[in-house]
Amino acid sequence: MTEIIVVTSGKGGVGKTTSSASLATGIAQQGKKVAVIDFDVGLRNLDLIMGCERRVVYDFVNVIHGEASLKQALIKDKRVETLFVLAASQTRDKDALTQEGVERVLDELAKEGFDYVICDSPAGIEKGAHLAMYFADRAVVVVNPEVSSVRDSDRILGLLASKTRRSERGDGGVPGHLLLTRYHPARVEAGEMLSLQDVEELLGIPVVGVIPESDGVLTASNTGVPVILDESSNAGQAYADTVVRLLGEPRPIRFLDAPKKGFFKRVFGS
Amino acid sequence: MGILDFLRSRREPPAAKAKERLRIIVAQERANRGGPDYLPLMRNELLAVIRKYVHVDLDAIDIHLERNGEHDVLELSVALPDGKGGG
Ligand SMILES: Nc1ncnc2c1ncn2[C@@H]1O[C@H](COP(=O)(O)OP(=O)(O)O)[C@@H](O)[C@H]1O
Numbered sequence: 001m002t003e004i005i006v007v008t009s010g011k012g013g014v015g016k017t018t019s020s021a022s023l024a025t026g027i028a029q030q031g032k033k034v035a036v037i038d039f040d041v042g043l044r045n046l047d048l049i050m051g052c053e054r055r056v057v058y059d060f061v062n063v064i065h066g067e068a069s070l071k072q073a074l075i076k077d078k079r080v081e082t083l084f085v086l087a088a089s090q091t092r093d094k095d096a097l098t099q100e101g102v103e104r105v106l107d108e109l110a111k112e113g114f115d116y117v118i119c120d121s122p123a124g125i126e127k128g129a130h131l132a133m134y135f136a137d138r139a140v141v142v143v144n145p146e147v148s149s150v151r152d153s154d155r156i157l158g159l160l161a162s163k164t165r166r167s168e169r170g171d172g173g174v175p176g177h178l179l180l181t182r183y184h185p186a187r188v189e190a191g192e193m194l195s196l197q198d199v200e201e202l203l204g205i206p207v208v209g210v211i212p213e214s215d216g217v218l219t220a221s222n223t224g225v226p227v228i229l230d231e232s233s234n235a236g237q238a239y240a241d242t243v244v245r246l247l248g249e250p251r252p253i254r255f256l257d258a259p260k261k262g263f264f265k266r267v268f269g270s
Numbered sequence: 271m272g273i274l275d276f277l278r279s280r281r282e283p284p285a286a287k288a289k290e291r292l293r294i295i296v297a298q299e300r301a302n303r304g305g306p307d308y309l310p311l312m313r314n315e316l317l318a319v320i321r322k323y324v325h326v327d328l329d330a331i332d333i334h335l336e337r338n339g340e341h342d343v344l345e346l347s348v349a350l351p352d353g354k355g356g357g
Pocket residue numbers: 009011012013014015016017018019123181182183211212213214215217218221235
């Protein structure tokens with residue numbers, strides 16, 4: 001059985017691509033066969049975050065249009081044996097993705113024995129975002145502790161419940177988990193930022209992970225290595241915990257408390 | 271807004287204010303979800319009519335569509351300000 005997981009949010013720049021890359025890598029590290037697909041047609045980025053940008057020959061749209069086979073377009077990851085990337089096309093044609101085309105690719109991935117397909121959604125609620133979530137079995141809703149991100153996420157939760165294959169079949173929509181990213185414990189403690197509890201309460205769905213704001217993410221994107229592979233970074237460790245929870249095992253949430261300031265820092269400031 | 275309210279609102283942590291605003295807007299958008307697109311516009315026009323008679327806030331009016339089997343029921347409720355409900 002192939003499980004299709006969409007990583008979505010409504011708002012742009014909240015960490016969908018960062019999360020898709022790390023979650024796909026982490027699940028594959030557990031021995032599962034994983035394909036991660038960039039649905040952001042016209043704004044390809046997942047290839048850069050995965051560090052395979054120079055190996056893109058064919059893309060998702062080429063496969064949909066029959067210009068390449070799926071096998072030709074899937075880029076095999078160099079670090080994790082069972083991980084494959086399908087890049088977005090750089091075409092400006094908004095209708096390049098079709099529902100039938102996406103369905104055909106997903107069916108073929110299932111036939112090829114993939115355990116998981118991770119769909120990295122574009123921002124917005126237009127066609128690309130719609131198709132990324134339409135066939136999903138589960139959703140990871142990426143949200144930042146910030147008003148516009150929370151509101152947009154609620155909008156996305158509404159679409160997952162009503163505009164997906166599961167909802168049209170009467171299966172009750174696509175179940176979602178929250179992934180809270182760019183979390184800043186010190187600012188939460190100072191009352192400047194919404195807390196995990198606030199966001200969970202407002203959106204009313206379970207949290208699958210909290211990823212702290214971390215310099216490691218920038219380093220990771222600079223070098224083209226998903227941050228989950230950086231075991232020294234908080235964000236990397238938080239993504240590793242999230243993978244374990246996504247695969248069904250409970251694990252306590254870490255990095256919720258601000259590092260305690262030492263005496264000198266308290267007296268003389270940071 | 272009185273001076274006390276002003277001082278109080280200045281002391282309220284920004285995150286608490288964000289949460290309160292989100293609580294209201296999310297509830298409102300959920301209530302309208304799945305309803306026809308004209309609902310928000312109709313809500314504003316109804317509000318304009320109501321305001322000719324009583325002064326109420328935009329968030330004192332709650333309008334949503336209830337699905338009851340075959341029938342759709344449009345529910346409208348207005349929280350009237352104290353002492354002005356008698357008409
Ligand atoms: N936990 C984090 N800490 C610091 N920066 C982050 C974190 N998560 C994402 N970012 C940064 O935020 C920006 C947007 O991330 P990205 O994954 O491209 O978002 P999206 O795909 O939702 O548009 C990038 O510059 C990324 O490096």
